[in-house]
Amino acid sequence: MSPDSLYQLRCRECGKTWGNVPRSFCEDCFSPLEVAYDYDALKKIARRENLSSRSFNMWRYSELLPLGEGFTPPTATGGTPLVLSHKLAAQWGIKNLYLKNDAVCFPSLSFKDRVVGTALAAARRFGFETVGCSSTGNLANAVAAQAAQQGFDACVFIPADLEPAKVLNTAVYGARIVRINGNYDHVNRLCAQIADRFQWGLVNVNLRPYYSEGSKTHGYEIAEQLGWRLPDNVVVPMAGGSLITKIAKAFKELVTLGWVNDKPVKFFGAQATGCSPISDGVKRNLARFEPQKPNTIARSLAIGNPADGPFAMKLIRDSGGWAEDVSDPEIVDAIQLLAETEGIFTETAGGVTVGVTRKLFAQNRIKPEETTVICITGNGLKTTDAIAAEFPATEAIAPRLEAFEAYLDAQLGATAAGAKT
Numbered sequence: 001m002s003p004d005s006l007y008q009l010r011c012r013e014c015g016k017t018w019g020n021v022p023r024s025f026c027e028d029c030f031s032p033l034e035v036a037y038d039y040d041a042l043k044k045i046a047r048r049e050n051l052s053s054r055s056f057n058m059w060r061y062s063e064l065l066p067l068g069e070g071f072t073p074p075t076a077t078g079g080t081p082l083v084l085s086h087k088l089a090a091q092w093g094i095k096n097l098y099l100k101n102d103a104v105c106f107p108s109l110s111f112k113d114r115v116v117g118t119a120l121a122a123a124r125r126f127g128f129e130t131v132g133c134s135s136t137g138n139l140a141n142a143v144a145a146q147a148a149q150q151g152f153d154a155c156v157f158i159p160a161d162l163e164p165a166k167v168l169n170t171a172v173y174g175a176r177i178v179r180i181n182g183n184y185d186h187v188n189r190l191c192a193q194i195a196d197r198f199q200w201g202l203v204n205v206n207l208r209p210y211y212s213e214g215s216k217t218h219g220y221e222i223a224e225q226l227g228w229r230l231p232d233n234v235v236v237p238m239a240g241g242s243l244i245t246k247i248a249k250a251f252k253e254l255v256t257l258g259w260v261n262d263k264p265v266k267f268f269g270a271q272a273t274g275c276s277p278i279s280d281g282v283k284r285n286l287a288r289f290e291p292q293k294p295n296t297i298a299r300s301l302a303i304g305n306p307a308d309g310p311f312a313m314k315l316i317r318d319s320g321g322w323a324e325d326v327s328d329p330e331i332v333d334a335i336q337l338l339a340e341t342e343g344i345f346t347e348t349a350g351g352v353t354v355g356v357t358r359k360l361f362a363q364n365r366i367k368p369e370e371t372t373v374i375c376i377t378g379n380g381l382k383t384t385d386a387i388a389a390e391f392p393a394t395e396a397i398a399p400r401l402e403a404f405e406a407y408l409d410a411q412l413g414a415t416a417a418g419a420k421t
């Protein structure tokens, strides 16, 4: 990993540096902090050749992450498949479509395992014993799982109406769960006060700059799996707007370090229409997004006042990309489409990304021959309630051949029944 002298927190507006401390905004101008690196020094120690002897997971990029002296990887997080699409691409009449599949990210089946990986490294170095988060579901799962494994106490804060599977997937690890009567934005405001009052490491609050660096590994892996090449387009689901900006940071760093050739990459953001402050801002060409009150089945993306919204909007615009959103029925459709064509079962956020990608091709904002990567960020088993109505239970039959024949006749009708003999 990098020696601590190679990175520190820096204000994204005024540029003031703050060393390495558990805080997320500049005390001078109240703008967000991010981890800034000394890339000239990094160039000397971070070499692509070093990777060849390392396992394929997010820790292979340790030099490019703020991990603290003496850090040893606790568990093999990340290292997910990049799948070349055949049937989905054929159906859309396009080529060179890839799916980065964090639905199978270890250990808790979403890309949030990556951000919790770097956040808990920071929690350890700063001496926190209790960690937590404000969460739309997946982050709570990841915090609970990794806290259990690493011996932290966990206390997570969630909106009261989260999907039952997401709540259970947190509870099973023994984390304390505090359900809040309110939406994510209420939960997050409360967590800012809690981080002030208690000596707790809240991964996306006072540890947020370290947390968000973990998202970069999703981008590093895409470039490496394309054969150390950048794609033409990436389509990224947006909640707080952090992931999309960190994939961009990852690509830029790889260019700076000379690991990939520079080329323009267009960034496309995906949201649910029922919570679309960022895509709405892009589509209406607003200077600043307008906060919304979320109302969508894509609960993992339901952040009405996204912390990194302004940075996501700027990135999308500067890159020549675009943002779109899809309705709840379109999300359900897209979940089924991805499952039926590629054998990948994603959660509602993945339905958003696939549905938006379909729109972007239809609008010709993405060209059929270009290399496009769709980021699938979470697992469908966590949001089965969103699609359950599409698949009512079928009638059970007796364990007899005649019963099956009768069943087939009823299913297929007279024509098919005739063809069978």
Ligand SMILES: *Cc1c(COP(=O)(O)O)cnc(C)c1O
Binding pocket: 110, 111, 112, 138, 139, 237, 238, 239, 240, 241, 242, 243, 244, 300, 301, 347, 349, 350, 377, 378
């Ligand atoms: C949190 C989350 C996102 C978006 O993350 P941000 O960095 O907040 O934009 C995307 N997909 C899933 C499944 C998530 O849980």
Ligand SMILES: [Zn+2]
Binding pocket: 011, 012, 013, 014, 015, 016, 026, 027, 028, 029, 030, 031
């Ligand atoms: Zn500042």
